[in-house]
Amino acid sequence: MFVVKQPLPAAPAADSAGNVLAEWNAIYDAYNEVACLILGSMTPELHRQFENSSPYEMINKLKAMFEKQARVERFDLIQTFHACKQEEGKPVVAYVIQMKGYVDQLERLGYMLPQDLIVGLILNGLTKDFARFMRNYNMHNMGKTIGELHAMLIEYEKGLPKKAKTPQVMMIKGGKIQKAKKKSLKAKGKGKANGKRNDKQVYISKPKNPKPSAKEHPAKDDTCHHCKEVGH
Template sequence: MLATMSAELQKQHENMDSYDMIEHLKRMFEGQARQERFDTFKSLNACKQGERDPVGPHVLKMIGYIDYLEKLGAPIGPEHQIDLILQSLNNNYSQFVMNYNMNEINKNPAELLAMLKTAETNIQKASPTPILMVNKGKAKGKGKWKGKKKMGSNSNANPKPGPTKALKPKGGVQKEGDCHYCKKPGHWKRNCHAYLEDLKKKKAAAAWVSVDMSQVFFAPDWL
């Protein structure tokens, strides 16, 4: 036993027999081993697989904690080992965990790791491939948006139109002036009584001339 110890421990135990040596070593390292068991078991319970973490390194890490606890004198039962690994998996393996428990499969951690790697491959094949939409060219409406920002923070995004004012002609409204026919103010030519009377007379004279010419055209030969 002394040959396996460091030089400092050999000096402390060179005058002890085997029983006293073992008891002394227990007292020295029992507190340290207890703390290591506590920290290791705490780390094992805190193991959770991330959403995108591969299953292989995650399960191997948990198997390492389980083996180290056994070396520290705190072994975990086989069924409890499997339960700890299954409950640490992410939601992608929920169907696998349900099938494993329903079929009452009995595997050790190494065999379970092989099954999980196969399940991981199937999950990756079944998951849809994300489609990236690439917008070529400039986005529409960017110029308008920038223009709205320049208006200031106090300006409304959608200002309501206010009451519109009637546009007045520059030259003003032209009033009725002197008649070009009778030269009298207050009306235009189209409303002039003298013009309308003369227009009736011209139409009547034109009708009489047309009737008279028709009589000449249709008169008998003896006239």
């Protein structure tokens, strides 16, 4: 595999020895092959920008363009890694795998963390359920790898007392029931004002012999059955 570490040497004179010309031609072909590989892996925009550049120029310009971006990405990733904590109720296996993923990403960016620091950060992010495990680990100064620590945490988690999974759900259901009761009470008490019911039924007693209207009352000359009874 050919590695470009310097610009392409100047071409030798035409009358140079055959072995000198052959050596330069081999280097020239290798540089062209590297240039084709770099251009072939670029986006169309970058390809147009670098199509007339030598492979050595391409490498230096690309480093200048993306090195700062890689530093920013690495800094953000380190912050995320240090702030990562195990979520309450989540299995420890998911948390350790997440932390291991951050370590792998940092290594790809060229940032290698000491093994004891990685293990310390993983332990620091565990929930209070693992407090006893952490005390024992630190007391015995166990120098474990991430994989060994992972297995130990899984085994320890199996011995933890099981937590009830439904209290919160029952509380929510209870809340709904209470709300429903309030609604029913409100519906029953509809029409109340100032704490007093206003839906009383008013009964009006009708006279046994109501007085007839003017239209129903006959003339004074005529005999009125009603007048006779009430003494008109």
